[in-house]
Amino acid sequence: MVGIFGCILKEGNAAPVVHEALKRLEYRGYDSVGEVTIHKGKLYIKKDYGKIGEVHALYNLDDLPGRIGLGHIRWATHGAPMQVNAHPHVDCENQVAVVQNGIIENYAEIKGELENLGHLFKSKTDTEVVAHLIEEKLKKGLSFVKAFHEILNRLEGSFSIATICVKDSDKILCAQKESLLTIGLGENAVYCSSDIPTFLPMAKNTVMIESGEVGILSERDYEIRKFSDWSQVLREPKIIDWVPEVAEKEGYPHFMLKEIHAQPSTLRTTIRLQEEYLDLMTTFLDRAKELFLVACGTSYHACLAASYMFSKMAFLSTHPVFASELIEQIGKSVNIDITILALSQSGETTDTLAAVDYARLHAATILGLTNVIGSTLTRVSRVYICQQAGPEIGVAATKTFTAQLSVLAQLALKLAEKRGKLSHVEMKNYEEKLKQIPEVVERVVRTQESKVKQIAKKYHDKPFFFFFGRGISSAIALEGTLKLLETNYLPSMAYPVAEIEHGVINVIQPGAPAIFICPKDDTHKKIIEDIREMKAQGASIIAVVEEGDEEIKALANDYVEVEKGVPEFLCPIQCIVPLQLFAYYMAVERGLNPDSPRHLTKAVTVK
Numbered sequence: 001m002v003g004i005f006g007c008i009l010k011e012g013n014a015a016p017v018v019h020e021a022l023k024r025l026e027y028r029g030y031d032s033v034g035e036v037t038i039h040k041g042k043l044y045i046k047k048d049y050g051k052i053g054e055v056h057a058l059y060n061l062d063d064l065p066g067r068i069g070l071g072h073i074r075w076a077t078h079g080a081p082m083q084v085n086a087h088p089h090v091d092c093e094n095q096v097a098v099v100q101n102g103i104i105e106n107y108a109e110i111k112g113e114l115e116n117l118g119h120l121f122k123s124k125t126d127t128e129v130v131a132h133l134i135e136e137k138l139k140k141g142l143s144f145v146k147a148f149h150e151i152l153n154r155l156e157g158s159f160s161i162a163t164i165c166v167k168d169s170d171k172i173l174c175a176q177k178e179s180l181l182t183i184g185l186g187e188n189a190v191y192c193s194s195d196i197p198t199f200l201p202m203a204k205n206t207v208m209i210e211s212g213e214v215g216i217l218s219e220r221d222y223e224i225r226k227f228s229d230w231s232q233v234l235r236e237p238k239i240i241d242w243v244p245e246v247a248e249k250e251g252y253p254h255f256m257l258k259e260i261h262a263q264p265s266t267l268r269t270t271i272r273l274q275e276e277y278l279d280l281m282t283t284f285l286d287r288a289k290e291l292f293l294v295a296c297g298t299s300y301h302a303c304l305a306a307s308y309m310f311s312k313m314a315f316l317s318t319h320p321v322f323a324s325e326l327i328e329q330i331g332k333s334v335n336i337d338i339t340i341l342a343l344s345q346s347g348e349t350t351d352t353l354a355a356v357d358y359a360r361l362h363a364a365t366i367l368g369l370t371n372v373i374g375s376t377l378t379r380v381s382r383v384y385i386c387q388q389a390g391p392e393i394g395v396a397a398t399k400t401f402t403a404q405l406s407v408l409a410q411l412a413l414k415l416a417e418k419r420g421k422l423s424h425v426e427m428k429n430y431e432e433k434l435k436q437i438p439e440v441v442e443r444v445v446r447t448q449e450s451k452v453k454q455i456a457k458k459y460h461d462k463p464f465f466f467f468f469g470r471g472i473s474s475a476i477a478l479e480g481t482l483k484l485l486e487t488n489y490l491p492s493m494a495y496p497v498a499e500i501e502h503g504v505i506n507v508i509q510p511g512a513p514a515i516f517i518c519p520k521d522d523t524h525k526k527i528i529e530d531i532r533e534m535k536a537q538g539a540s541i542i543a544v545v546e547e548g549d550e551e552i553k554a555l556a557n558d559y560v561e562v563e564k565g566v567p568e569f570l571c572p573i574q575c576i577v578p579l580q581l582f583a584y585y586m587a588v589e590r591g592l593n594p595d596s597p598r599h600l601t602k603a604v605t606v607k
C-alpha cells in the first residue's frame with residue numbers, strides 16, 4: 001500500500017512528472033519506489049527498495065521515455081521491501097504494468113490458478129496477479145479495456161489500481177474499491193492518483209472515482225464506468241483549492257485527527273487479515289506453555305488488553321511485561337518453554353528488540369505483531385503478523401493501536417474456537433460483531449466528536465486528570481492517559497479503579513476531573529459504586545458510557561456515548577476513540593501541536 005500516481009501528457013516526458021509527484025507523497029512513509037512509462041510499444045521500468053532520492057541517485061528516475069507513466073511508493077504488505085517486490089509489476093510478456101495501493105485479499109487463490117496456467121511470478125506481492133490476469137484475457141483476444149473490466153470483479157479487498165498496456169498505449173486504466181482514487185484535469189495533462197497532493201500543483205479540477213468504478217484516461221478525455229454493469233457515470237469535476245500542506249492531511253488540520261478518522265478504514269483492512277497468518281499464530285499461542293506479552297508504550301497497553309481477551313475468551317493466562325523490564329523481571333526464568341508475543345507498531349523499538357534478543361538467546365519462541373513488514377521485529381520472529389494499518393504520521397499512536405487491538409481480538413477468537421471454548425452460535429455472533437466494528441467506530445466518531453470537543457473546552461485548563469476503568473477497560477484508561485500525557489504535557493494518572501482505596505483517594509481534590517470508562521460488562525455494577533465514591537470526594541466525573549446507560553449518565557458531570565451491544569473483547573476498540581479525540585481537542589484548546597509533541601519520536605530507537 002501507500003500511493004499510486006499516473007499521468008498522460010500532451011507533450012514531453014512523463015517520468016520527471018511522476019518523479020515529482022511521488023516526492024509529494026514522501027511525508028507518508030514508504031520503503032520502495034518505482035516508475036513505468038510506455039514508448040514505441042515497450043514498457044520502461046525503474047524501481048527499487050529505498051527512498052526516492054536514493055533510488056534516483058542510483059538509476060535516474062527522470063530519463064524513461066514516453067508521455068504516459070505510472071508511479072508508486074510502497075509500504076510493504078505482502079512480500080518484504082526488496083527490488084523485486086517494488087511496484088510496478090508486469091505480466092509474463094512485459095506488456096502490462098500495474099501499480100496498486102491497498103490489499104487484494106484473494107490473491108493467493110488467483111495466483112495458484114494462474115500458476116497452473118503457466119504464469120511465472122517474480123514477486124511475493126498481491127499486486128502482480130492483476131498484470132497476469134489481464135495478460136490471460138489479452139491472450140483470449142480481448143481488448144485492454146475489456147480485459148481490465150473482466151478481471152475487476154475477481155478482485156476482493158480494498159484497493160486502487162492503475163495499469164497501462166503496450167497494446168493500447170494511449171490509455172491509463174484505473175479503478176478503486178473502498179480506497180481513494182481521483183482524476184486530475186490539468187491544461188496539458190490528465191492525472192490519476194490515490195492522493196490529491198500529487199497533482200495539486202498542476203491540476204485543481206478533480207473528479208473522484210467512487211468505490212466500484214473504473215476511470216479510462218486518454219490524452220484529452222476521461223470516462224468513468226461502474227465495474228458491475230459497465231454503465232457510464234457522469235460526474236462533474238470539482239475545484240480543489242487546498243494548499244499543499246492541507247492537501248497532505250486531506251483537509252484535516254492535523255495528522256492525528258486524520259488518523260483518528262481513518263480508523264474505520266484501517267479496521268476494515270485489519271479484520272480481513274489472511275486466515276493462514278492468524279491460524280499459524282493461533283497454533284503457536286495454543287501450544288505456549290507460558291506466554292509473555294512484551295512491548296512499550298501504547299503497544300504495551302494493547303498487550304494488557306490482550307491479556308483479558310485471551311483469558312476470558314480462550315482461557316489462556318498470559319503475562320504482560322514492559323519490554324524494558326523483561327530481563328530484570330523474568331530474565332532468569334526465560335527458557336525453551338517460554339513464548340514471547342512482542343508488539344511494536346514500528347518493529348524497531350530498542351527496548352522491545354532488546355527483550356526479544358535476550359529471549360531468543362535463551363531459546364524462547366518469538367512471535368511478533370507489527371505494522372512494518374521488513375522491520376527488525378519481523379526478521380527475528382518465528383512467526384509474525386502485519387497489522388496492515390498503513391503508515392502513521394502522528395507521533396501519538398491512534399490507528400495503529402486499534403489495529404493492534406483488532407488483530408489481538410481475532411487471535412483470541414480463533415484461540416477460543418481452537419480450544420472449544422465457544423459454541424457455534426457464540427462464534428458466529430462474535431464474528432458478526434467483529435465485522436461490524438469499523439462501522440461502530442465510524443458512528444462513535446461521527447456522533448461524539450463535537451461532544452468531546454465541548455468537554456475539552458470545558459476542562460482544558462485543569463492541571464491534573466485521572467483515568468479509571470475496571471477489567472479490560474483498565475488498559476484503555478492507561479492508553480487514554482498516555483494520549484493526554486504525550487500531546488498535552490499534562491500530568492495524569494490511570495488505575496484499575498479499585499486501586500484508589502490503596503492510596504490514590506488521598507489526592508482526589510474537589511473539582512478534579514476523573515474520566516471513567518464504563519461499558520456494560522461484568523464490572524458495571526462495581527464501577528457505579530466507584531463513581532459514587534469519587535463524587536463524594538468532589539471529583540468531576542466524565543464518563544464513557546454505553547448509549548442508554550441512564551444510571552451512569554445521571555451520576556456524571558459530562559459523558560460521551562459508545563454503542564451498546566459490543567462484546568467485551570471488542571469494546572476497547574470503540575472506547576479508546578473518545579479518549580483519542582479528547583487528547584487531540586485538549587491539545588488544540590491549549591494551543592499545542594498534537595502532531596509533534598516535544599521530546600518524542602515515532603519510534604524510540606535509542607537507549
Ligand code: AGP
Pocket residue numbers: 296297298299343344345346347348349352395396397398486601602603604
Ligand atoms: C504511543 O503513542 C507512543 N508514540 C509510544 O508510547 C509508542 O507506543 C512506544 O514507543 C512503542 O512503539 P512501538 O509500538 O513502535 O514499539
